[in-house]
Amino acid sequence: MHKTGLLFYNRVMTSENKSILLIITGGIAAYKSLELIRLLRKDGAQIRSILTAGGAQFVTPLSVSALCEHPAYTDLWSLKDESEMGHIRLVREADLIVVAPASADFMAKMAHGLADDLASTCLLAADKPILIAPAMNHRMWAHPATQNNVATLRARGVQVIGPDAGAMACGEYGPGRMSEPEVIFNHIHSFFFNTDQLHGLKALVTAGPTFEPIDPVRFIGNRSSGKQGIAIAQALHDSGADVTLVLGPADEPVPAHLRVIKVHTAQEMLAACESALPADIAICAAAVSDWRPAEFQEHKMKKRSDQSPPAIALSENPDILKTLSHHKNRPRLVVGFAAETHNLLDHARQKLKTKGCDWIVANNVSENVFGADENHAFLITSQTTLEWPRAPKAQIARRLVQQITEFFHDRLESHKAAE
Ligand SMILES: Cc1cc2nc3c(=O)[nH]c(=O)nc-3n(C[C@H](O)[C@H](O)[C@H](O)COP(=O)(O)O)c2cc1C
Secondary structure (H helix, E strand, O other), X not given: XXXXXXXXXXXXXXXXXXXXXXXXXXOOOHHXXXXXXXXXXXXXXXXXXXXXXXXXXXXXXXXXXXXXXXXXXXXXXXXXXXXXXXXXXXXXHOOEEEEEEEOHHHHHHHHHOOOOOHHHHHHHOOOOOEEEEEOOOHHHHHOHHHHXXXXXXXXXXXXXXXXXXXXXXXXXXXXXXXXXXXXXXXHHHHHHHOOOOOOOOEEEEEEOXXXXXXXXXXXXXXXXXOHHHHHHHHHHHHOOOXXXXXXXXXXXXXXXXXXXXXXOOHHHHHHHHXXXXXXXXXXXXXXXXXXXXXXXXXXXXXXXXXXXXXXXXXXXXXXXXXXXXOOOOOOOEEEEEEEEOOOHHXXXXXXXXXXXXXXXXXXXXXXXXXXXXXXXXXXXXXXXXXXXXXXXXXXXXXXXXXXXXXXXXXXXXXHHHHO
16 A cells, blocks of 8 residues: 555455355255355356255256356266266366355265265265355254264364354244355455465454434434444454454344454443454444433333424444544554545545544445445545445455555564564
C-alpha cells in the first residue's frame, strides 16, 4: 500500500489450474453445492463431480454438469467411464477432493473403508487431500456413531469444515447445517494458497447490529446482518490468526470453529472488545448504534389514546472504534467501517481522521448492501484509496485480509532491515 491515488482492486490469487473432485452426497444441503460450484468456477477451478445415488435425489446430474461445464459422474459400473478405470483417473487428476454435503451415511462409509459406489470407491483409492462439509440433522450429528466417524476421519487427516449451528430444513435447531458455500470456498481457497501468514497474530472483529432497549419488547436497532464481519473473521481465521468475533444480535450462521462473544448493546460490545485485548488487529465492522434510550423502561410502554406519542430521550453510546484507536492497549492495526448513503468517500476520509484508526472500509449502504451476499467497497488509508468492485462478501473479506497480511509483512521486513 505504498502508492497514492485511486487504485483498482488488488490482484488476488485464483484457483485457476486447480482441479477439484467434488462429491455431492444425499442431504438437503446439496442445493448449496451448486452455488459452491459456481463460486469455484468463477475463481477458475476445474471441477469434476460425482453424485451419489442419494445426492442425485436432491440435485440433478444435469444441473451439476451444466455448472461444472463437464458431465457429472454417478455410476461405478459405467462401461464407458470404467473401461479406462474412471474412478482411478478421477482421483489421479484431482488436486483436492471435496465432499459437500457429506451425509452421515457417507462419512460412515469413509470411516469404515466401504467402497460400494463410485464416490466411496474413489475415496478409498484416494491419496489426495480431502475436505468434507458435513450436513445433517443435529441429532444425527450428535450421535456417537457419527462423532466417532468424524474423529476417525480427522485423525486420518481429513479436514472437516463446519457444520454450523442454526435453523435446519427439518424445522429443528442445532449444529448440523452445512457451512455456507462462501465459507467452504474460502477453505478451499486457503487450502491452495494460505500459508498461515497471520499465524501468531491476535485479531478482534466486531460484526452485526446493536440493539438498544427502550422497554422489554422494543429496541433501537439497524439493518446490519453481520455477514461482512463474519466473513472477515473467517478469512482472518483461514490465514492463521487467532480470532475473537464480537457479534451483535444477528441471525447469520457463524462457523462453529470461530470464538464468538455475543452481545446486544454498544456498551456490551465495547466491554467484550476490551476483554479481547491485547490484540494485533481490530476490525470494527459492526453497525453500532450512535445512541441509546437514556432510560430503560422496566415495563412495556402502553399506548394511551389520550396522550401524544412519548418522546424518547437519547444518550450517546460509547464510540468503540475511537476508543480502540486511542486505547492504552491499542492494536497495531485498527480498521473501521463506514456505512454511508451519500458522499461516501468524503465521509469515510473524514471518519479516518476523527476516529484515529488506520484504515476505513467504506461501503455505500444505499446499494443494497445490508443483508446482501455481495458488497462494493473502498479501502481508505491516509495515503491511498483502493476500490473493490461488487463481489461476494467472502471475497471482499479475503481482499482485506490480503492487505492486512501485506501490512504485517512490510512491518516485519522493515524491522528486519533495521536490525
Ligand atoms: C428428505 C431427506 C433429507 C435428508 N437429509 C439428509 C441430510 O441432510 N444429511 C444426511 O446425512 N442424511 C440425510 N438424509 C438421509 C440420506 O439421504 C440417506 O442416509 C442416504 O442413504 C445417503 O446416501 P449417500 O450418503 O450415499 O448419499 C435425508 C433423506 C431424506 C429423504
